[in-house]
Amino acid sequence: xxxxxxxxxxxxxxxxxxxxxxxxxxxxxxxxxxxxxxxxxxxxxxxxxxxxxxxxxxxxxxxxx
Numbered sequence: 001x002x003x004x005x006x007x008x009x010x011x012x013x014x015x016x017x018x019x020x021x022x023x024x025x026x027x028x029x030x031x032x033x034x035x036x037x038x039x040x041x042x043x044x045x046x047x048x049x050x051x052x053x054x055x056x057x058x059x060x061x062x063x064x065x
Contacts, residue, residue, distance in 0.1 A: 001047045002026040002062065009039040017042075027063065034065055041065070 004026045007014040017033070020026050023044070030042040045059040052058060 003045045003047065003059070004030050005043045005045065006030075006033060007041045007043075008037075014043065023062070030063075030065065 001019055001021055002023050003019045004017045005014040006017050018026060018029055023046075026044055030044060033040060034042060042065050043061060044063040046062050048058040048060060050058045
């Protein structure tokens with residue numbers, strides 16, 4: 001699964017925008033959002049299916065922009 005997070009310029013935390021099994025769909029949505037608002041930053045993460053000792057889902061950053 002791929003997760004798209006967006007952080008606005010003055011925000012303290014990022015927001016989960018979508019989650020999908022199709023990387024191209026998530027990437028397309030991220031690029032559309034970036035075209036609409038140049039000040040946002042996005043991160044696409046892939047979930048690895050495991051959890052760390054704190055119970056957080058293990059993820060790997062695939063793309064940032």
